[in-house]
Amino acid sequence: MRVSDLWTSLADRLFALRDDVMARPGFQRWAADFLLTRPIAHHYERALFDVVAGFVHSQVLTACVRLSVFDHLAAGPLSAAELARRLDLPLDPAGRLFDAAMALRLLQARGGGRIGLGPLGAALRGNPGAVAMIAHHDLLYADLADPVALLRARPESGRTALGRYWAYARGERPAGLDDARVAPYSALMAATNALVSADVLDAFPLKGRRCLLDVGGGEGVFLAAALERAPQLEGMVFDLPPVIERARARLSAQDLMGRVRLVGGDFHADPLPPGADVITLVRVIHDHEDAAVLALLRACRAALAEGGTLLVAEPMAGAPGAESADSVAAYFLMYLLAMGSGRPRHPEDLMALLREAGFARVRKLPARRPLLVQTIAATP
Numbered sequence: 001m002r003v004s005d006l007w008t009s010l011a012d013r014l015f016a017l018r019d020d021v022m023a024r025p026g027f028q029r030w031a032a033d034f035l036l037t038r039p040i041a042h043h044y045e046r047a048l049f050d051v052v053a054g055f056v057h058s059q060v061l062t063a064c065v066r067l068s069v070f071d072h073l074a075a076g077p078l079s080a081a082e083l084a085r086r087l088d089l090p091l092d093p094a095g096r097l098f099d100a101a102m103a104l105r106l107l108q109a110r111g112g113g114r115i116g117l118g119p120l121g122a123a124l125r126g127n128p129g130a131v132a133m134i135a136h137h138d139l140l141y142a143d144l145a146d147p148v149a150l151l152r153a154r155p156e157s158g159r160t161a162l163g164r165y166w167a168y169a170r171g172e173r174p175a176g177l178d179d180a181r182v183a184p185y186s187a188l189m190a191a192t193n194a195l196v197s198a199d200v201l202d203a204f205p206l207k208g209r210r211c212l213l214d215v216g217g218g219e220g221v222f223l224a225a226a227l228e229r230a231p232q233l234e235g236m237v238f239d240l241p242p243v244i245e246r247a248r249a250r251l252s253a254q255d256l257m258g259r260v261r262l263v264g265g266d267f268h269a270d271p272l273p274p275g276a277d278v279i280t281l282v283r284v285i286h287d288h289e290d291a292a293v294l295a296l297l298r299a300c301r302a303a304l305a306e307g308g309t310l311l312v313a314e315p316m317a318g319a320p321g322a323e324s325a326d327s328v329a330a331y332f333l334m335y336l337l338a339m340g341s342g343r344p345r346h347p348e349d350l351m352a353l354l355r356e357a358g359f360a361r362v363r364k365l366p367a368r369r370p371l372l373v374q375t376i377a378a379t380p
């Protein structure tokens with residue numbers, strides 16, 4: 001028997017013993033009483049209760065967002081009666097929402113019986129992108145109403161709400177999409193791009209760079225942020241033709257078209273415009289399966305100018321700070337299942353794909369908020 005097999009068999013026995021002991025009601029009562037095991041028992045009770053209550057907690061947040069509770073409190077605390085009046089709700093059910101939101105630190109009790117923003121509600125006010133995502137969760141929750149059915153169907157076509165929403169995720173060639181099909185998701189991506197763009201651009205300053213190509217760059221919000229930081233830079237956006245028309249409208253309104261070239265196409269089928277010395281894939285790779293990703297990374301390598309760098313930036317599994325349970329992966333695994341395409345990847349998996357696509361030097365850049373976005377830089 002090899003040493004690794006011995007380890008596996010020993011670990012199996014220890015886990016079996018742990019599983020058996022932890023499932024015994026008598027042990028659970030004893031551990032909650034005994035001084036040394038008490039904090040551990042409370043930790044697991046709490047962790048399990050939080051998982052059980054997660055959906056209810058999320059719906060408390062949904063109600064606060066839909067009713068614009070945080071906006072009503074932006075100017076300062078209000079009495080429960082006044083806040084309920086502004087929300088056009090009777091005090092009794094409104095009071096329950098306020099108490100639940102205070103328990104979740106979205107709101108906070110203030111002097112004189114008033115209610116103000118809690119630390120989490122205050123942080124959300126600074127993240128309108130996160131608020132837009134929370135509002136968008138209606139579609140995800142509709143698909144997750146029967147999670148077992150979702151797992152059994154492994155939907156690839158437009159049978160889920162998210163599959164219909166993300167029009168390019170249907171596994172067909174995205175030809176024939178029109179503005180009506182791409183407008184909702186493109187607007188959401190534009191509204192939430194700030195969640196990631198500042199951190200990516202801080203991690204990879206564009207000093208000395210000549211031209212940035214943003215592949216799957218949507219309405220051009222990321223490119224506009226890059227152009228604002230780097231006056232010497234010119235840019236290109238490659239996206240599906242109807243999305244490119246939306247980018248044209250936005251970038252023209254920002255008077256940036258003199259520095260920008262827009263290219264419509266299907267990155268699964270068409271070549272990328274050559275010549276950029278930075279290519280970015282922001283929140284693009286996790287939508288696609290490995291074979292498509294590999295082909296896209298190879299296309300980026302072919303389009304990259306001599307001495308250029310490819311950046312892959314998106315939420316990744318195994319984010320430091322997500323604890324061992326990895327809440328980022330748990331969220332995106334189910335989100336992308338409902339969408340019908342793609343999966344979250346560990347940085348190491350992405351780095352392996354990049355090497356396979358012909359990038360010799362691949363490194364993870366320091367991430368300011370790894371839960372939101374991590375960035376990998378690759379050079380051929």
Ligand SMILES: CC(C)=CCC/C(C)=C/CC/C(C)=C/C=C/C(C)=C/C=C/C=C(C)/C=C/C=C(C)/C=C/C=C(C)/C=C/CC(C)(C)O
Nearest residue numbers: 123124127130133134166195283284286287335336339372
């Ligand atoms: C001031 C005093 C007295 C003390 C201060 C103490 C102190 C230092 C406090 C820290 C305060 C602080 C800096 C808080 C910051 C909080 C932040 C930045 C919170 C950010 C929250 C962001 C959230 C919740 C983001 C959620 C994003 C979601 C759900 C994104 C989903 C994305 C999806 C589904 C993408 C879809 C695209 C697709 C299809 C996968 O390609």
Ligand SMILES: C[S@@+](CC[C@H](N)C(=O)[O-])C[C@H]1O[C@@H](n2cnc3c(N)ncnc32)[C@H](O)[C@@H]1O
Nearest residue numbers: 168189193216217218239240266267268282283
């Ligand atoms: C999740 S969005 C990210 C948008 C933007 N990079 C951002 O972070 O805000 C993915 C983008 O990839 C584009 N896309 C998806 N499939 C594509 C394809 N086959 N060819 C070109 N663009 C595609 C979508 O239209 C969309 O704009």
